[in-house]
Amino acid sequence: MKVINIKHAAAALVIGVAASAHAEGELNVLTWEGYTDPSFVEPFTEATGCAVTPTYVGSNDEYPAKLAGGGGVYDLVSPSVDTTTILMKAGLVEEIDVSRIGQWDNIYEQFRNHVGVNYEGGVYGVPFTWGSIPFMYRADRFDQAPDSIASFWEDESLSGTISLWDDKTNIYIVARLLFGTDVDVYNLSDDQLAAVRDKLIALKPHIRKFWSTAGELVNLYANGEVTISNTWGGYQSSLLAEQDIEMVEFIPVEKADGWADAWQIVKGSPNADCAYAWLDYATSSGGQCGVVGVTGYSGSNPVVLRECLDEATFEALNQADFKYIDGLVLWEEPARVDAYINTWNAIKAAQ
Numbered sequence: 001m002k003v004i005n006i007k008h009a010a011a012a013l014v015i016g017v018a019a020s021a022h023a024e025g026e027l028n029v030l031t032w033e034g035y036t037d038p039s040f041v042e043p044f045t046e047a048t049g050c051a052v053t054p055t056y057v058g059s060n061d062e063y064p065a066k067l068a069g070g071g072g073v074y075d076l077v078s079p080s081v082d083t084t085t086i087l088m089k090a091g092l093v094e095e096i097d098v099s100r101i102g103q104w105d106n107i108y109e110q111f112r113n114h115v116g117v118n119y120e121g122g123v124y125g126v127p128f129t130w131g132s133i134p135f136m137y138r139a140d141r142f143d144q145a146p147d148s149i150a151s152f153w154e155d156e157s158l159s160g161t162i163s164l165w166d167d168k169t170n171i172y173i174v175a176r177l178l179f180g181t182d183v184d185v186y187n188l189s190d191d192q193l194a195a196v197r198d199k200l201i202a203l204k205p206h207i208r209k210f211w212s213t214a215g216e217l218v219n220l221y222a223n224g225e226v227t228i229s230n231t232w233g234g235y236q237s238s239l240l241a242e243q244d245i246e247m248v249e250f251i252p253v254e255k256a257d258g259w260a261d262a263w264q265i266v267k268g269s270p271n272a273d274c275a276y277a278w279l280d281y282a283t284s285s286g287g288q289c290g291v292v293g294v295t296g297y298s299g300s301n302p303v304v305l306r307e308c309l310d311e312a313t314f315e316a317l318n319q320a321d322f323k324y325i326d327g328l329v330l331w332e333e334p335a336r337v338d339a340y341i342n343t344w345n346a347i348k349a350a351q
Contacts, residue, residue, distance in 0.1 A: 026052075027051070027075045028076075028094075030078075031054050033056050034214070037290065037291070039294060049190055050277055058213050059166060059212065063083050076178060076278060081261070082144065082259075084124065088119040092266065093265060094263075094266070095264060096124060098126075102283075107283060108301075108302065110322060111130070116260070117192065125264050126283060128263055132233040132256045133173075133233065134192060135193045135230050136236070136237055145248065146324060148252050148254070149177055150255050153203060153206075157204040158227065158228060162207055162228055162229065164230060168344035171196050173254050186333070193343045194343075194344065204347070214232060215231060227336060229258070233296075235298060239251070249334055260330070302319045302320070
C-alpha cells in the first residue's frame with residue numbers, strides 16, 4: 001500500500017462549511033483520534049456556533065460499554081460498521097433523517113446500503129471514512145520485506161519488537177492464518193476460537209506491547225521499541241514520516257481487514273440541531289477534505305473529495321475504484337460477539 005501524507009495540503013483546502021442552519025450549542029463526541037481535528041472543526045464551529053468536545057476511544061468495544069454505562073454524556077459517536085449494529089440493536093442510537101444531510105446521495109452506495117448503516121427500514125449511521133488494517137514495519141530494520149504474519153511466530157529476530165492493536169479484530173487475521181482466507185471469520189466455532197486464542201497466547205512472550213491509540217504506537221516506533229505491527233492504514237505511518245521514520249505498509253497473504261466508520265446520534269441527545277449540522281458538514285467538502293487530509297484515510301464522498309485531491313492522490317486513496325475495498329475482508333458484527341470479546345480478553349489475561 002502506498003503511504004500518503006496529504007495532511008497539510010488538504011487541511012489548507014478546507015475553505016467552506018456546509019450550508020447548515022446556525023444551530024449554536026455544543027457537541028460531546030465519542031470518537032477516534034483525527035476525526036475532530038481543530039483544522040476542520042474550527043471552521044465548523046465558527047459557521048454554526050456548535051462547539052465540539054471530543055473523547056477518544058482506542059477500540060470499538062469502548063463504544064457500547066461507555067454508552068451503556070451512561071450514554072447521555074455523548075451526542076455523537078463514530079464506531080466502525082461491526083459495532084454500529086450493536087448500538088442499533090441495543091437502542092442506544094437514533095434513526096437519522098437523511099433529508100437533513102445535503103450530500104447523502106453522493107456517499108458511496110456500498111456504504112449507504114451496508115448492514116452497519118441500515119436497521120429495520122431506517123438509517124442509523126452516516127458513513128464518514130474507510131480503509132484497511134494492514135501491517136507495517138520500519139524500513140531500516142528489515143533486509144527482506146515480510147509477506148505473512150506467520151513470521152511473527154517463525155522469525156526469532158522479531159521477538160520483543162512486535163506490537164498488536166488492543167482489539168478483538170486480531171482474531172480475524174489469525175483465523176485466516178490457521179484456517180485459510182476463505183474462512184468466515186465472523187462465525188467461528190468454539191474450537192476455532194480456542195485455536196486462535198492458543199495461537200495468540202503463544203505469541204505473547206514476543207509482543208512488546210498491545211497498542212491502544214495512534215499516538216501510543218507512533219511513540220513505540222519512534223523510541224525504537226517496535227519494528228512491526230498492524231496499523232490504521234495510512235495514519236500512523238504518515239505521523240512517523242513527519243519524524244523522518246520511513247515506514248512500509250503491506251497487506252499480508254492472509255489478506256487485510258477492511259473497515260468503515262459511521263457517525264451515529266446517541267439516543268436522547270439534547271443537541272440534535274448541532275448533531276445534524278455536524279453530519280451535514282462531515283459529508284461535505286469541509287469535513288471530508290479535512291479528515292482525509294489529517295488521517296490519510298479514504299473518505300465516504302468521492303464527489304466532494306475531488307475538490308481537494310489531485311488525480312494521483314484520489315487514485316492512490318482508492319477513491320476512483322471501489323474494487324479495492326471489495327478485495328478486503330470488510331468488518332461485520334460477529335454472530336457471537338460476546339464469545340469473541342471473551343476470547344480476546346482471555347488472550348490479554350494469559351500469563
